[in-house]
Amino acid sequence: MQEPTRDANVEADPGLQLTDPTADQIGSADLVVGILAESDSNAIEKVCDALRRLPGPLRIAVLHDDQQQGPATANSEATQEHAFVFHVPSLLAKRDAPVTGILSVSETYQSVFSAAEKLQARGCCIIASKLEVATTPWAWRIAQPLFESQADLVLPHYARRKFEGLLNASIIAPMMRALYGKRVNNPMGPDFGVSQRLFEKMLAAKAGGNQFNSMASLTPTALCQNLQIIEVHFGSRIYPATDWSNMSSALADVLTPVFVDMERNAPCWQRTRVSVPVRVIGEPLLLDQDSTAVDTRPMLESFQLGNRELQEIWSLVLPPATLFELRKLSRLSVEQFRMPDELWVRIVYDFALAHRLRTISRDHLLRSMTPLYLGWVASYAHDLTVAGAMSPERRLEGLSLAYEAGKSYLVSRWRWPDRFNP
Amino acid sequence: MWEQVKQALVDSTARFLTRFANLLPGLAALLIALLVSAVLAWILAAIVRRVLAGLHFDERLGRWGFSSLAEWSPMKSPTRLISRSVAALVIISGFLIGIAAFDFDWTHLFVQKTFDYIPDVLAALLVLFVGNILARFLARSVLIGAVNLNLQYARFLSIGVKWIVIVLAFAMALEHLRIAPSIVELAFGILFGGIVLTLALAIGLSSKDLIAKSVERDAKKASSEPVEDPLRHL
Numbered sequence: 001m002q003e004p005t006r007d008a009n010v011e012a013d014p015g016l017q018l019t020d021p022t023a024d025q026i027g028s029a030d031l032v033v034g035i036l037a038e039s040d041s042n043a044i045e046k047v048c049d050a051l052r053r054l055p056g057p058l059r060i061a062v063l064h065d066d067q068q069q070g071p072a073t074a075n076s077e078a079t080q081e082h083a084f085v086f087h088v089p090s091l092l093a094k095r096d097a098p099v100t101g102i103l104s105v106s107e108t109y110q111s112v113f114s115a116a117e118k119l120q121a122r123g124c125c126i127i128a129s130k131l132e133v134a135t136t137p138w139a140w141r142i143a144q145p146l147f148e149s150q151a152d153l154v155l156p157h158y159a160r161r162k163f164e165g166l167l168n169a170s171i172i173a174p175m176m177r178a179l180y181g182k183r184v185n186n187p188m189g190p191d192f193g194v195s196q197r198l199f200e201k202m203l204a205a206k207a208g209g210n211q212f213n214s215m216a217s218l219t220p221t222a223l224c225q226n227l228q229i230i231e232v233h234f235g236s237r238i239y240p241a242t243d244w245s246n247m248s249s250a251l252a253d254v255l256t257p258v259f260v261d262m263e264r265n266a267p268c269w270q271r272t273r274v275s276v277p278v279r280v281i282g283e284p285l286l287l288d289q290d291s292t293a294v295d296t297r298p299m300l301e302s303f304q305l306g307n308r309e310l311q312e313i314w315s316l317v318l319p320p321a322t323l324f325e326l327r328k329l330s331r332l333s334v335e336q337f338r339m340p341d342e343l344w345v346r347i348v349y350d351f352a353l354a355h356r357l358r359t360i361s362r363d364h365l366l367r368s369m370t371p372l373y374l375g376w377v378a379s380y381a382h383d384l385t386v387a388g389a390m391s392p393e394r395r396l397e398g399l400s401l402a403y404e405a406g407k408s409y410l411v412s413r414w415r416w417p418d419r420f421n422p
Numbered sequence: 423m424w425e426q427v428k429q430a431l432v433d434s435t436a437r438f439l440t441r442f443a444n445l446l447p448g449l450a451a452l453l454i455a456l457l458v459s460a461v462l463a464w465i466l467a468a469i470v471r472r473v474l475a476g477l478h479f480d481e482r483l484g485r486w487g488f489s490s491l492a493e494w495s496p497m498k499s500p501t502r503l504i505s506r507s508v509a510a511l512v513i514i515s516g517f518l519i520g521i522a523a524f525d526f527d528w529t530h531l532f533v534q535k536t537f538d539y540i541p542d543v544l545a546a547l548l549v550l551f552v553g554n555i556l557a558r559f560l561a562r563s564v565l566i567g568a569v570n571l572n573l574q575y576a577r578f579l580s581i582g583v584k585w586i587v588i589v590l591a592f593a594m595a596l597e598h599l600r601i602a603p604s605i606v607e608l609a610f611g612i613l614f615g616g617i618v619l620t621l622a623l624a625i626g627l628s629s630k631d632l633i634a635k636s637v638e639r640d641a642k643k644a645s646s647e648p649v650e651d652p653l654r655h656l
Contacts, residue, residue: 164654239654
């Protein structure tokens with residue numbers, strides 16, 4: 001194995017292009033760890049220390065955006081007892097602005113995959129979120145199944161409170177489960193372990209263009225290619241606070257790649273009938289559920305306003321029966337308001353179909369879904385806060401089953417959008 | 423004297439008959455041109471109607487946000503509106519060809535001026551069409567954005583934006599057509615300013631209560647303990 005140079009902070013092109021001399025100078029690595037979460041030098045050093053204590057002769061390249069971090073200072077080469085860790089910040093895509101939108105996140109993921117390919121790594125892992133309680137070495141926990149269980153994709157299974165990760169819980173996870181037939185809890189990570197086979201596929205697919213999103217498309221690609229997926233139990237991640245004034249942008253940002261993938265993978269998911277669980281490693285961490293009351297009134301007001309003013313847009317997307325149900329719902333009081341799962345599922349599927357058919361501008365379409373989403377969140381919050389409420393897990397399992405039951409509706413509308421219009 | 427009167431009458435009749443005889447080929451040409459163009463218009467209109475019906479043009483137009491076009495159309499069908507417009511264009515062209523057949527200076531001049539005017543008409547139509555699309559797109563953007571910001575006057579804002587763009591496009595189209603440009607300019611200024619003033623007044627008056635409520639809410643928030651929002655979406 002080629003020895004890396006100690007001063008491996010070689011400048012690469014600012015974009016995603018990596019020059020050959022850089023890769024030659026750095027040599028190769030067994031594992032590439034991309035740290036995308038906002039971390040200071042100490043936090044990165046802690047991750048590296050944890051990685052250095054890993055058993056076996058492993059060479060681990062760490063990519064991060066902290067310019068002050070110098071090259072590795074501890075053990076200089078891999079031994080039978082300890083891994084060798086070295087920093088390669090230059091291989092991470094550099095941006096002038098902070099990485100925020102899903103597009104720039106996707107490009108950063110892509111740069112980690114490119115670096116892993118250049119370094120001929122057997123796998124890479126991406127750490128993009130912060131845990132409430134950092135468990136060491138959690139970077140290795142997500143990478144371990146790549147080496148020991150020959151997994152192609154390692155997904156996190158975060159411990160979550162009932163009102164956290166709502167967009168994932170209400171749309172992304174249950175829809176992926178219904179579409180692709182695997183019960184994955186966090187298909188969009190954002191922390192991932194990716195095998196060489198998968199990141200090479202991702203790089204090839206990205207080169208083909210076609211609106212490929214390196215973060216959002218990871219799980220659908222692995223699912224459609226029948227690659228091995230393993231989930232690892234983690235603690236609770238720190239979720240970003242809600243920016244209510246920007247809710248519709250967030251919704252459009254997240255759902256766009258999901259619906260684009262849905263269109264691309266239509267031949268794959270139309271074959272799937274039932275869902276099966278994926279292998280899970282580790283023990284679930286139980287959290288104290290938040291008892292803070294949720295004020296659902298503003299969300300309901302938004303739903304009612306949307307129902308009043310966006311009818312002309314919704315009527316282009318939703319069938320008359322759904323519109324009728326929504327009108328009935330909008331007349332209910334705050335205490336009585338409940339959005340049935342079946343209705344919500346049909347709405348999501350109809351919006352996915354309208355996205356595919358480009359019924360109206362895609363941006364308008366997804367933004368006009370915001371009041372409906374807030375209506376679902378209000379209904380979910382009511383369900384979990386009333387006396388004798390069911391557990392969040394049971395509530396979300398019911399929603400997932402509704403997504404699975406509604407799949408025949410989606411398939412029919414997808415195949416015959418003009419003819420099948422209930 | 424009677425001889426002279428008789429001669430003058432005969433000369434005048436001969437001149438009239440000669441002129442009329444000269445006019446007849448042109449008249450016949452006009453009639454033939456109109457007849458041919460009517461037949462051609464009927465065939466073209468039928469083809470256009472059939473093609474648009476095959477493309478489900480009426481439904482698509484509704485999806486693209488031009489549902490109001492159906493209200494202006496004969497039998498509420500934009501397909502019919504377009505096919506009839508095509509037919510009218512062909513008949514007008516036939517009429518112009520027929521008129522040009524008369525060997526008079528003024529007919530030549532008329533046809534020439536009409537043809538010179540066609541690019542302006544086309545440009546005005548294009549401006550109207552693009553203005554309409556833009557108005558609808560912006561109106562929809564404003565409506566969705568305002569609803570997502572929970573603004574009760576979302577619809578009013580959206581309509582205001584739509585009419586501002588339509589009025590602007592209409593004024594530009596009239597400018598292209600060179601129809602009373604100074605009056606159009608003045609009228610546009612008054613109308614545009616009026617719309618903006620109306621919007622400003624309406625929003626200002628309707629938001630008076632909202633601002634009061636908002637200030638009240640902020641005051642309440644400041645006096646009470648801050649409550650953390652437990653909802654996390656992303």
